[in-house]
Amino acid sequence: MDPRLEIIGERLKDIKRSIAISGGKGGIGKSSVASTIALTLSSLGHKVGLLDLDFYGPSTHVILGITGIYPQEEKGIVPPEVHGIKFMSIIYYARDNPSPLRGADVSNAMIELLAITRWGQLDFLIVDMPPGIGDATLDMIRLMKKTGFLIVTTQSKVTLETVKKILEMLKELEVPIIGVIENMKMLKSSSVREQIREFDVPLLGEIDFDKNLEASTGDANQLLQTDFAQSVRRIVLSTPEFKL
């Protein structure tokens, strides 16, 4: 018997709401959205955790400029707090090295982290997911049952096709879907709204492509000043799932 599975619920019991930021493709801004949502919720006075589950390409620490910190060991591991956010990532253990993990290894590593991380009391746990519907997503659905999914997409037809597959799977499994964010919008078009209509999920907002976003990488304060962050803030303030 795997002794880790039974304790995961206990580790998450004091988290009021967990939200997975997911999407079908890499490079569509999931990690930027996840990081900025976490910063925004923290700035609104909430207790926030950010869990980066993208083991192949963890990037929230790069976006937020997190370096030189390590979890404390106290009957498990306690995530350090940065910018008011309790931050957990595989980078504490893999550091800057590539993680050549197969699916079963990803699943095992994720279970290990969930079993030993002591988040304590949180209003929100924001989870940055790897792209697609692989092991991490399936384990999230299996092990963190109350987690709601927020799907990031762009106008790209290629991205939208993958997003539709995720929405279809989440619907089939009756996983809560908070809604869809259209990111990096460059053309006035209602294609995303039209494409997701059949799934009956809300389009939470549209975020215009922000050419200044890249310059804010590594500086959380600068990130919060961007038009991108202002758009994320509007989405957070107008989405019921971000209110307790």
Add this chain to the structure above:
Amino acid sequence: MHEWALAEGIIATALKAAEKENFQGITKIKIKLGELQQVDEDIVKFALQEIAKFQSPMLKQTEIELENEKAVLKCRVCGHRWAFGDVMKELSEEDSESIHFVPDIAHVYIRCPKCNSPDFEIVEGRGVWIEYIEGE
């Protein structure tokens, strides 16, 4: 004391399994400690005893048996099998500690001694595992 978190998992799992079997008490828990995770056996035992004291009357008379299991790795590319114990001393303290927390991180720091591939299978001895529980 990351071992404490693992011990809590063992107790929670044993209690759940005992409930399923309609046991009135758990008489024995047999646990395997995989070498790759490098947990401290004494700390695990101490944590289990401490948690059991306060957790449930079902654990009042429980014998806890711990067995260390050697870790064996097998390369998926060339098929070579080797013992983690043979390469353990080559790891830095920092790398070793990372594997202690998340054993699958071994793929980051260990390579097949024959072909240098990181694509290997952890055949046995990954981490903490409950072999069986006995009850009445």
